[in-house]
Each structure stands twice: as structure tokens, then as C-alpha cells.
Amino acid sequence: MSEKDMNSKVSEMLARSEANAKNSGKKFVRPEDEEREVVAPDGSIIKVNPIYDYFSGARPEEEKPRNGIVEKFLNWARAESIWVLGFGTGCGSIEIPPLVTPRFDMFRFGVQMRPTPRQSNAFIISGYLSVKTLKRVIRTYEQMPSPKYVLALGSCTINGGMYYDSYSTINRLDHYIPVDVYIAGCMPRPEALLAGFGKLKELIKAGKAEKANEYARNFDWYKANQKKIVKDWNMPDYNW
Amino acid sequence: MNLKDILTPFTAWSRVVKDPVTIKDPLSREGAPRYRGFHDNDVETCIGCGTCEAICENEAIDLVPVEGIETKDGDSGLRPKIDYGRCCWCALCVDICTTNSLRLTNEFKWVDTDPDNFRFIPGVDEKDWYKKEEGWRKPEPNYHFYPQERVKMEELGPEERGDSFIEFVKGYSKEQAQQEADRCVECGICIGTCPAHMGIPEYIKAVRNDDMEEGLKILYETNPLPEICGRICTHKCETVCSVGVNGDPLSIRWLKRYIADQVPAEQYHEILDTKKIYKDDKKVAIIGAGPAGLSAAYYLSLLGHNVTIFEKLDKPGGMMRYGIPEYRLPYDQIDKDVNYILSLGVELKTNTTVDEEMFKKLQKDYDAVFVSTGLHLGRSTRIPGSDHEHVFQSIDLLRKITAGEEIMVPEKIVVIGGGNVAMDITRSLARLQRAKYGKVQIITTSLESEEEMPADREEVVEAREEGATIDPGWGPKEIEIVDGKIKGLHVVKVLSVFDEDHRFNPKFDENQKKFFEGDMIVESIGQAPDLSYIPKEIDEQLERGPRGRYLISEYNQTSVEWLFAGGDIVVGPDVIHGIADGHKAAVGIDNYLNSKK
Amino acid sequence: MTIAKLGYTLLGLFIVWNWGFLMGAIFRKIGARVSGRIGIPFYQPWINFFKSVGVRTTITHGVMYYLGPVFRLTGGIGLLFFMPLIYTGDPNGMWTNFSFEGDLILILYFQLFGMLGMAMGAGEGGHPYSAMGIARGLAQHAAVELPLTLAILSIAIQYDTFSMYKIVEAQQGGFQNWVLFTNPFAAGAIILAMLGAMGHSPFNLVKAPNEILIGPATEYEGTYLGFMQSAGSILHVMEAVLFMNLVFGGATSWPELIVKTFLIYFWSVFVGMVFPRYKIEQSITWFFKVPLVLGVLAIIVFSF
Amino acid sequence: MNEILDKIKQKYNAEDVTVQRERLAFVTVAKDLAIDAVTWLRDYEGFSHFVMMSCVDWMEEGKFQLLYLLHNPDTKIDIGVKTYIDRENPVMESAHHLWKQIWTYQRELHEAFGIDFPGSPRVDENFVLEGWDDIPHMRREFNTKEYSEKTYFPRPGRKTYDPATYMQEKLYPNQPVTAKRKDNDK
Amino acid sequence: MINKFLGFEPDESKLPSKRAKIGAEIDLSSQKYQKIWLGPNHPGVTGNMAMELWVEGNTVVKAKTHVGYLHRGFEKLIERRLYVQGFPTSIRMCVAEPDTNEYLIATCTEQLSGYDKEVPEMAKWLRMLSLEMARLQGLLRGVPGQGGTFALGLGVQWGVYLRDLILDRFEELTGGRVYHMYIIPGGVRGLLPDGFKARLEDNLKEIDDFIVRIKKLMFHNAVFKKRAIGLGVITPEMVDKYGIVGTTARASGVKRDVRKDDPYLYYDQLDFDPPTDTDGDVYARTWVRWQELIQTVDLLRQIMAKMPEKGDIRANMPNVLHWRIPKGETYVRLESGRGEYGMYYVTDGSDKPRRVNLRGPSYTHGVALLEDMLVGADVADVHALMVSLQTCPPEIER
Secondary structure (H helix, E strand, C coil), X not given: CCHHHHHHHHHHHHHHHHHHHHHHCCCCCCHHHCCEEEECCCCCEEEECHHHHCCXXXXXXXXXXXXXXXXXXXXXXXXXXXXXXXXXXXXXXXXXXXXXXXXXXXXXXXXXXXXXXXXXXXXXXXXXXXXXXXXXXXXXXXHCCCCCEEEEEHHHHHHCHXXXXXXXXXXXXXXXXXXXXXXXXXXCCHHHHHHHHHHHHHHHHCXXXXXXXXXXXXXXXXXXXXXXXXXXXXCCCCCX | CCXXXXXXXXXXXXXXXXXXXXXXXXXXXXXXXXXXXXXXXXCCCCCCCCHHHHHCCCCCEEEEECXXXXXXXXXXXXXXXXXXXXXXXCCHHHHHCCCCCEEECCCCCCEECCHHHCEECCCCCCCCCCCCCCCCCCCCCCCCXXXXXXXXXXXXXXXXXXXXXXXXXXXXXXXXHHHHHCCCCCCCHHHHHCCCCCCHHHHHHHHHCCCHHHHHHHHHHHCCCHHHHHHHCCCHHHHHCHHHCCCCCCCHHHHHHHHHHHCCHHHHHHHHCCCCCCCCCCEEEEECCCHHHHHHHHHHHHCCCEEEEECCCCCCCCHXXXXXXXXXXXXXXXHHHHHHHHCCCCEXXXXXXXXXXXXXXXXXXXXXXXXXXXXXXXXXXXXXXXCCCCEEEHHHHHHHHHHCCCCCCCCCEEEECCXXXXXXXXXXXXXXXXXXHCCCCEEEEECCCCCCCCCCHHHHHHHHHXXXXXXXXXXXXXXXEECCEEEEEEEEEEEEEECCCCCEEEEEEEEEEEEEECCEEEECCCEEECCCCCCHHHHHHCCECCCCCECCCCCCECCCCCEEECHHHCCCCCHHHHHHHHHHHHHHHHHHHHHHC | CHHHHHHHHHHHHHHHHHHHHHHHHHHHHHHHHHHCCCCCCCCHHHHHHHHHHCCCCCCCCCHHHHHHHHHHHHHHHXXXXXXXXXXXXXXXXXXXXXXXXXXXXXXXXXXXXXXXXXXXXXXXXXXXXXXXXXXXXXXXXXXXXXXXXXXXXXXXXXXXXXXXHHHHXXXXXXXXXXXXXXXXXXXXXXXXXXHHHHCCCCCCCCCCHHHHCCHHHHHCCHHHHHHHHHHHHXXXXXXXXXXXXXXXXXXXXXXXXXXXXXXXXXXHXXXXXXXXXXXXXXXXXXXXXXXXXXXHHHHHHHHC | CHHHHHHHHHHHCCEEEEEEECCEEEEECCHHHHHHHHHHHHHHHCCCEEEEEEEEEEHHHCEEEEEEEEEECCCCEEEEEEXXXXXXXXXXXXXXXXXXXXXXXXXXXXXXXXXXXXXXXXXXXXXXXXXXCCCCCCCCCCCHXXXXXXXXXXXXXXXXXXXXXXHHHHHCCCCCCCCCCCCEEC | CHHHHHCCCCCHHHCCCCCCCCCCCCCHHHCCCEXXXXXXXXXXXXXXXXXXXXXXXXXXXXXXXXXXXXXXXXXXXHHCCCXXXXXXXXXCCCCCCHHHHHHHHXXXXXXXXXXXXXXXXXXXXXXXXXXXXXXXXXXXXXXXXXXXXXXXXXXXXXXXXXXXXXXXXXXXXXXXXXXXXXXXXXXXXXXXXXXXXXXXHHHHHHHHHHHHHHHHHHHCCXXXXXXXXXXXXXXXHHHHHHCCCHXXXXXXXXXXXXXXXXXXXXXXXXXXXXXXXXXXXHHHHHHHHHHHHHHHHHHHHHHHXXXXXCCCCECCCXXXXXXXXXXXXXXXXXXXXXXXXXXXXXXXXXXXXXXXXXXXXXXXXXHHHHHHHHCCCEHHHHHHHHHHCCCCHHHHHX
């Protein structure tokens, strides 16, 4: 069966169940999946359809830090053990290999690469993001467990960089996912990246790197921004 | 699978005994000496020309005003502000920087949590990397983003030109003009400095695009005498040209001339779209057909007013015709510009001297009067012997030469003065001498030293080429007269011309003396206006400024509301100032006339 | 007595857990040094563990998904419980844990138990890469198990016992009594099979981080991952202890255990460092070729 | 070089032959002859290496120019076969049967310019974009900067001054500004 | 059809059905196959692209490449930039070997504006130096990288370290680490710094040592051989059919090297012979690249010996701010580390190019060839095949 057939089948099924629901007078969606309107932090009203809009099925929830010394100890552990997701999103990924190889060796600072989002807590957005990648980045970001940190590399993530006038790349990353640390450069050198990790460590140890909660808190605002540009919201048939 | 293939890879383990090659302290590692790191700007040398903004392909650079940096001639007072959310560190901005003030240091670490912080003004905002000496600078040698040398203007050699009064500057050919226009970086620093605020980058662009009609339109927006200005303008614009900071400034004047030269007079009406101008019933009188008067007349008639120009001499042009020798400004070119202005319906009354009586009549008959009579009285040195009949004022001689009158040309002449007029008379007399005697014996001396001489550099050089002796730095002391005939000029060495406050206060060294032989002395140390035609009662109403000049508003209105003044009598002796004055006065008169309704 | 023994066993577990972490760190440092790097600090695994435990988000794919790491941990702990750590001369003494007659069979089972736990969790996780990884894992494990079992059987036949304690006891009195020298075929089969069991190159395609994203553990995060790391470190040490007991004469003191397990583990790192990994069918073929032949030879030699 | 150009001229009425370099020439062939010319060059003249396929948008003339660039590995000659197709109804015969990679080029050109290649495999599938709902992005009339500003809202708060106008305003505050204004908020 | 009238019979055997489908038709509903995605979030995929694989067990039965994750619309962006502004933009088209892009865009503009004759000699030598250094750093990543795809990470560690040393030299010479922005229209942007040659020679000596070690580690490695030999065979017939170039073609016995076929700069003054092999599998491709590594080191030494000490670095060019190039079109190619790398450049007489189109080797290798090559391959080999074709996604989608 081709993709098109699959999609049409799915929509057919949806239509049928919707019709059934109408006929029976009952909603076929779970209450948390109902379409609703929410108020964004900037006051605008956003329409939300969880079935289509949320990659993770449910909206992320704010996870409060623990109290006192436990959290402090955990923050220290988090800072000294940063696991970076191996997702080369832009040209900055060319500077990742020097970091994991003899010259710069970020392992000694407790930073290492992990292949899967489930096991990583730091996400390096290495430069520009095309809309097509942004969609995957959001999905990947939402898959990562909290607390999670985002490092944004280079001009592109701050204000579009070289590609400020490109129809394909976004201009400012902080509209779509919260960013902890920005590193200037095009490309930032490995040393600058290490400095970025240093800054991130400081932030984590000070308990200031709670952007995952910020994302959960302002989820609708972020979603609204994402929805503005990700027009084809359906993922390809990833089956996991 | 053989045994060798299994065993050889294990040789890699030999590395385990070697020390790691890791950089121990990567965070304090320096970039290479040429590394393109973060920006630094020497704000003192920077002139805010904005070429960095123009070449930046990422629109990363803004020009913003900076506290403590004043806008002045040749410095826009703006400084580049760089957005590190855009920059790609290509350093094109450094490579094109006209003043070589922008550079990149070899610092490269900047980590921040707030994306809005990544905008800063290099050299102004405090950053700790300015102290780094190393980093990217403009490469050497022979690496320029625009040609540094101006295109040579073809001229007649001194031998050919010394004989006659024909124009010796040939003007650019099309290729030359385009090549020269190509050097412009379109910063627009010149516009503020040009008294007439001509759209210089735009008309240079027109030259580049070979669009003469567009160029002419731009010229006439601010300057109705392009042919004249294209030849004899004092080109203050070229002194501030940002291209000239490192290299030759653009020859803006010659490019202006090039545009005007390319368009035949017959096409002006069509190009400038002045075939039909609606005239109203307002009448304006202009006294003096010099640059200011003509310029005012042009813009007033464009605004639809009826203009009458009163000129004392028999031909219009004023100082342009009677003060500037023909080899610099041929009369037919003056006629070309003037005729076009006259063809707009401007009435010209030559050989009409305005006196007090007539002035009163003008006040009655016309709605407004614009006075631009210029400086036609020569100043005298008032040294002993300067009242001799063979001591002449350069301005009178020049007028006579233009009018074709016979003047005295002895074998030896001494000229006092270091300005452009002095050069004009020197070179004119030299031509006459050569025609008469076959050789040139003329000495020009001035108070100012060679470096301080107000005359244009090329004028001095060319005068020397034509055989005149320029010997600056001497103060005239006495004219020696023996038997009623002038023998020569005694001079003493000048130590300084201006005092600490930059006031005119020459100091002499009486011990160093010199004697310039000459049968005739020409004084060319400045001119004064002749305002005797203004009636007393009006003159009393007029407020005057510190140097006795009339005080005028920014639209050249005097304290008598119907009377406007402009040109040399209110600003310095300069064609382009006159033109600018005329334009401003035209706007002022128009405003006045409209407000009167 | 039993309570005291349990205490010693739990203490042993604690030591093994820490030693597993430390050994892991040391090997990563050695590996880094071969590459020319400095490598991780030696305390990094502990930080990683605490960090993993401190992750706030928990995702679940059902009960079996929880049980995956638990099973794996059980596999490791089971190995430890029923295997003598240190030979003291007293079959019921401390550090012999709950070794009993026939524990060899239980140990072989526990060795597989961890992998089965992974399979359970990975299957429940639903990620195709975990499914792929675990399929490979089980296939390879089967291939490893065959020569290993044959070799162990050969040793059992040699000493006529299924008690680990007795096998260790029989090897005492000098290295010439080690199975390594008394039964070289079985030892060869075990040493080669060990490469597969330890999960290093060329037999690490179960995880294959840059191919199937860490394989079975793709979906695990946070506390589960922390548990898995612990289970992994315990399993690694215990497998080394198993091979030490089987082939290298066991240990009579903690230092000896540490040195021997280190060296045994080093063997797989030594090979893994310089060889790429096999594809699954190549790996299986390899195990069915060399170690299996050795295992069969070992059986033949001691059966007849 | 000249020999082969003469042949193309003869057989396919090639016009507009430009020899750019010693071993690189471009020829223009009518639309319905282009694929035949390419086939002929490949099969009979040894131009077996297909370098690239490209399209140029001559918007002012209402044409798309397609280019098939071929290379002869023996004589080291490159020939670019150009053909013009109508911009309003851009359809071109597919050449995917000639070289294996051509369907990729055609897929890209279909997405970037909206040219249709009937019969070319997967030509309707997205190539680089996903969910694109504007005009084909490589067409000249598509203004990428405008689109970017509209869609991706750049970081606000930037303002630049034009030196010429700024100087006039500062130095001559009460006079009209004659320089052309370039100020804009970015 | 016209050919028939002209008397030429096209070889029908070379013409498959015009409506041919690419790849097999897979019916997922048969439950026989599983579909998996490799990428874009996948550490093994080169760059940022996705492979959609239909697998039967561990065997791929159908593959589709998905690109566009790195699409920035370079060709569109360069159309609205001045000629000189285009060159910093162009570099980002392929990160692995950025200098090639610089050279192409500079040479295209020079050729069309007629300034190609005026580029100073020194600048040309420096261009060659930077191009060969770029090739060297690419190979230092690429050759051991092939081992990395089979989880032989050790070589990658050494290689990337040495690549870093070359990047240090780049930093000294050009001021940039990864994006050098060195070859500018008209010339280059700087002479050799003092002591550069000596330092580069030091690095080359280290690389010589590495070349031997990597040979022992990879090419005399039983497992590497087992994995790589016979994998992803490209027959010489496929070379023209798929437009295969560079080392990939040379590993199949087809000697294609732009440096020899269409010499640019001063390559005709250098003494070298592009290495070839006949097997056409992954091992052969890696082996050819390893030989090329030796050759590149040798070429760098030759260049350093032959280049003059001083000289002009840039031709006298018009003002870059309004540089116009008359209407024209050209195609410029060079041999990058991955094969023929070319650019089609069209100007229309304005100050901006009309069309810039890049022809990278990845475009042909990474989509059509890879998709066909993956059919029947093991999932474990997908990554290795991709790397062996030196796929660089940003160059495919630009």
C-alpha cells in the first residue's frame, strides 16, 4: 500500500468514527484530547487540537524540582554529566567530532554523546533549522526527559544568521523551543562550545536551567508559534 | 582470514603508552594571529560611511548614532552596530572599510543566555577583547575592494596650454568616467558637505549606468549650473570623500562635468521636463547675474514666479565669467547653462546698474528682491607704494581680460596672494606674457606657506608647469618705486600666519628678506562687496553679523522680509555656495510669497 | 549463619557494583588513551548513575517495560548470589555466597536471564530499533551460549561436578592447575565465547549506537537507565568472575579477584578496541566456527 | 570541438552556439529535439557522462531554459544542450531512461520551478520541502526575503540610519533633506 | 522519434520502459516487511538526512532517501546577493570541504567577467594549496570514517585529531577554522604567514606516520575486510549510467580525475597519478582514498616547493559593490575529495547572478545510486554504504 493510500485510509477511518460519534451523540475523543481554546502568555487566544498538535500525545507537564539539598546534589550530578543528543541539525555538527576526539576531548568535562533522545538531556541545535528539521527537532525535544537543556550554536539560532532571508529556515529559535545558552560564532569553535558547556554547568548548578518547565508552562504559546510555520503537521509514518 | 590480518591491528595499542594529545586548557587557547573573531572598531578613525553595512550580505550591520561622537563634515557621527545573530564572520566589512578602522580580533568565545545581548557597537560598548592586538585586518599587498587610484584626467601639456586660453582639461571619455564612477562606494558623506547638498552618489550611479538623462535630472535638482560647477567647483565633497581616506578621492567634479558635457543643450527641456511651466503673477527681482542670482532665478521660475535679473555688466555670469579665466571655464559653457536658465522665461537686463533710486523702484514694483551682487572690489595690501598706478587688483585685471580690453603686460610681474584668484591671474598673465615675449617671468608670493596656501593644489602645480614662479611664505613689506616706476617688492619671511586661536595674525622674521623684481604688482589678497546701492534707511534696518555681513535666516531672508540676500556677499567666495544660496533663497522667496497671499 | 552470609553477599554485591563502575571508567580511560585522549574522570559512572536517577520525567510502556531492567539486575544479582566470589577453603564460609551443588546450571540460566529481561522490556518499548537490537542480541547470545555450554560441560565432566565451588577448589595450588592449562580446549572456547558475552567489538552489534541507536535500551531513560547501568556493571564483573572461576582458578582474596576480573575484562576490550563489529550473521557464523569447534573438541577429549 | 558542433547544428538545427572555453560549448535546440539530441550525443558521439541538468528562469521572456550538460570522457569535451520551454505551461519530455540520476534532477526541478516531466518516477513527491504552499521557490517572482520576514518574524528592535540623510538632518536641521532616504527598520 | 528520420536508431536495449518505477513495489499490508527510518535524528547518518527503509528481517528490500532537512535555498539566496557577497554564502553549501565552493564561485565569476587571466600567479598557487589542504582534511575524516561506520572508532579519533592540525594551519592561513572564505573573486585573501611551511611540514610528517598506522589498523584488519570486501560493488558499467565520479569511479577502475582530464590552476605542473582500483567495493573505495591521502600529502609538498615566496594576491578588480558581469553562462568543475564538483553559473548583465546551480557528487551518489545500492543490503551496512559514497546531504539539497 502506498503512502497516499495509507493516509487516505486513515482519514477515512477518522471520518467514519467521527460520523459514528455524531450519530451516537457522544464524543469519541478523550476529554484531554478535545479541541479547545487557550490563552497564551502574550494574551492571544490559541486554538489547540491535541490529537494533531501534540507529538507526545499529552501535553508536557511542569515537573517541580525537589527541595533543598537533594535538588542541589542532583543539579551537581546533572551538571557534571551532560549527555548530548547526537542529532546534527546544521552545519555546526561538523565541530562535534573534534569535541569527542583527542584534541578537545569533552569527555573529561563530563559531556558525552548519546544516540537516542530518551537518554540525552542536552540538545545542541547546531545552527540553522529548516522547517522540515524543526518539526523533527520539536518532536525530539519533546521526547527528551526533563530536565533538558538546549544549546544554540551560532548566529542562525539568534536572528537567522546567513539565512535570514531564506524561505526554508527559521530566524529565531527561542520562538519554538526554549534555549538555555547561546554561543556566538559561525561556526562557533570547539573551544567556544566548551565555554558554552561551562556556562550551562553554571546555570544547572545554580538551578537556573529550568527551561523544560518553561516549555511546559508556555506550551500553548510555543505550540502556536510552531503551528504558524509547520504547515504539514503530520509526521511521516514513523511507527514509534 | 590470515593471521596477519588478525594480529596487525593490535599494533594500535602501542599508542597506549604515549601521552594524550589533548589540549590541556582549551578555554584559554588563543586564535591564530589572523583569526576572524569578534569585531573591534577604532571609533576615532571611523567616519561612519556605512560601506560595511552596504557590503554585509547578511544585513548584520546597522549604523547608529553614538553618544560623544559629533556629526561633522566628513564624519556622519554614526557607527556600525553589529548583530551577532546575523554575522557570518566573513570579514568583508573589514576588507572594504574605507578608513581601515574596523578589524576583527582573534577572540571567539561569547556565551550568553539572552539572545538580545548579541548586538553591540564595536569600539563603543565595553568588551574585553579590544585589548587583543591580533586578528583579521585588511590583507596586504594589493588587495582592494575598490580601485585606490583615480582615473587620470587627460590634459594638454604645459607647452600646449601655456600659449592660449583654450580649455586644457579634456574631460573624461565614457570608459574613463565609468571607471572612475565605479570607485564610488555610495556612502553619501559628501552630500552633507556639499553646500548645495547635491545627490552626488546618485549622479555617479547614473554615470555608472550610462544614464545621462537621469544624471542630468539629479544635477538640476540642486544645481542649475552643472557645466560651470563641473569645471571650477571647489569640490569640498572631494576633501571628505571616504574613498579618499586611503587613496585618491573620487573626482566628483569631473564626473559632474562628464554628465553635463554629454547632454546637448537642445535636449535639456525635454529631459528636465521644463517645456511647460505655469507662471503666476508674482514678480521677483534679482540683482546680479552671478551663480546665486542665476540659481535663484532658475528655481524661482520653476516655481512659477516671474523673475527679472539686473546685471551691471554686459553679459551674465558674474564672477564666473569675469573672475575666472577662460582656460578654466570656457565662455560657451557658461552660455550653455545660462541660456537654459534664461530660456525658462527669466528676464535678463544687462548693463543695468542698480543704484539707490532704482532699488527703491524695485521694492515698489516687485514682490521680493534677491540681492547677490558678489565681491567685486579688490582688497589692497596698503603697504607703502601700493597706491601706484601700476599696482593692480587682480579682480579688475581678470574682468578686463574677459572683456577683451587691453591691459598692461610688462616683462616682469609680481603677484601677491595665495588663493585661487591669485593663481588665475598668475596663469592668465603668464599666458599673455608668453604671447607677448615668448617667455614667462612672473613671481607669485603669499603669506601662507606652501602647505597652507588656500589655492587648490593642482592649480599651484599647473601654474608652475606653465612657467610661473610660486614662492610662498613671504610677507609684502614695501613696493620699491624708483623714478615713478615700480622696481619690485620687498618681502620678509613669514613665521606664522595664524595664532593659537586660529585668528589671522601673521608674525614675521624681519631678518630674512627678499626682493622680487617686477614692473607691475598685482594684488590678489581678497575681495570685498560693494553694497552702496542699498538705501540708507533699508541698510539701517538690516542686521549685520560679526564680519559686517548681513544676517540672514536659513532661507536667506534678511531682517527686511521682502529682501533676500545670497552669494558671496553673505558666504565666502565660492560658486557652489552661491548656487546653494540661490536655491535656498528661491525656496525662501517662494515661502514668503505664498505666505503673503 | 545464613543472616551473616546474606550480609556478606550484600556487601559483596556492593563491592561488585562499585568495582563494576570503576572498572568501566578505567577501561574507558584506557580506550581514551589509545585514541590519544584524556577520557572521562574515574568517578564519572557514579555521577551518571545519580543523574539518571534524578531525571524527572518517567515514561512507561507498560509493566513489562518496567520489569526489563529489573530482570537484568536480577540476572546480575542472581549470578552473584549463587557463585562463590572468593575461595576461602570453607564451602560455607563468607564470600562463597549461596553456592551449592549444581549452581553451574543455575548460573548459566541467570546469565541468559538478563538478556531475556532486556528482550521483554525492549519488546514492550515498541521501538523498531530495540526490537532489532534484541533480536540480534538473542541470536548472538544463542550463538555464544552453545560453545560456552559445551566448554562448561567439558569442565564439569573434567571435574565431575556441577558445583562452581568445587571447580574452583580443584584449580587451587598454582596456576598449572587452572583449567586454562588442564583443559585448553574448553578454556579456548570460553575465552572466545567471552568476547561475545562481554559485548565489545566485534560482537557489540546488540547496541550498535550509530546504527540502531543503542539497541534494546533505546527507549530507556532516567531511573530505568540508572538501573540498567548498575545491572550492566554488576553483570560485567560477575561474568568476569564466572570466567575467572571457570578457567583462571578463582580468587583467594579481594585483590586477586580485582586483578583477575580486570585482566579478564581487559581481554575483550583489548580485542574490541581494534576491530570493527561483525554483522549478526557473520558473528553467529564465527561463533559456530571457532569456539564451537573448540567446545566440541573439549567435550570429546574429556568424554572419551 | 568544432566538428561536433557542426554536426549538432546540421542535425538538430542548433542555434545560439557559444563556445565558453576551449572544451565547453552551449547549444540551443528546439524543445522536441532536445532529448533526441542528448540521446544521439550519448549513443553515437561518446558523451556518456551526464554532468548535470539545470533550469534557468528567464522570467522577462516568459521562458524556462533547461540545460542538459554532457561530458565526453574520451575527448574531454563538454556540451550543454539547452532548450527553452514555455513558462506558462512548463512541460518537458522526461529523460529518466537515459541516465539513472536524471529522475532526481527532474524531481527537483518539478518542485523548484514547477516543471512537469510526465512519466518520470516519483516526480510528484516532495524533494526538499515539506508542506510548501507557495509558488515554486526557485521561480524569479518568488521573493524569499519577503516570505522569510512574513513567516519567520526576525528579531525586532533594529534600526539603521543612512549616513547621507542623517548628516543632513544633523548638520542642517531645518532644511529639506535632498539625499535619498535609505533608513529602514530591520 | 526524430532520430529515426535522421537515420539514427537509438539503442533500444539501453532504453528501459519510460514509465519505469524506481525501486520495488512493496506492499506493507502483506505483513512481510517492516518499515524503519534511519534519520534524520540518527547519529549514524552522514549529515542530516533520512533513509526510509523497508526491511525483511535485516535485509533492505526498498530504500528511499529523504533530503531537505538542511535545505537553505542557497541558489535562491545567491541570486539576491552581489557577486562578492555570494562567496561567503556559497561556502556553506558543503561543510566537509568548503574551499571547493569558494573556488567554484570565484572562478565562475572570473571566467564570465574575463578576469580569469588576471588572477596573479601567487594567488593561484595559494588556491591550490588551500584546495589540497581541504582535500587532505576531508580525507583525514573520510578514510578512517569508513572504519567508523563499522564501529572502528579508533581511526576516527586519530584522523579527526590530525584534521584539527590541518584546520589550525587553515586558521593561520585564512583566518577561519572551518569556513575559510579565502578564495575570493580575483584572488585570495592573504599570503602565507611566517613559518607556515615548516609547521605544515611538521603536520605532514605526523600524517605520514598516521597513514601507516591507519593502514595497519584498517586495511590489515580481518573484521574490516570481512565487512567491506564485496560490499556495495559498483561495476564499471554503472559509472556512466549513474554519473559516478571521483574516487568512487576510480575504485571501479574508471579513471576520472578532473585534475588530469581538465587541468585547472597549475595542476598540470604537478607530478601525480590518481590511484585506481578495480574491485569497486567499499574496501576498494576506502583503499583508493587511502592512496589518495598519500598522494595529497605528496602534492602539498610539491606545491610548497614550487610556489613563489611573495606576490600579488588579488587582481585589480572593479569596485565590488557594483561589479557587473555581462550576460553569459559557464560551467566550472574541479576535483574535490569526493569527485567532480561543478557549478553552472548564469549571469544576465546585472550585479547579481541569474542562476547558480551546484553539481555535487553527492547528488548523484547519494540519492539515485544509494537507493539502488541499498536494495538487498543489510541494515547494518546502510551507514557504511552511505559513507563509502561520501554522501554530503547539504550539497544535495543546498
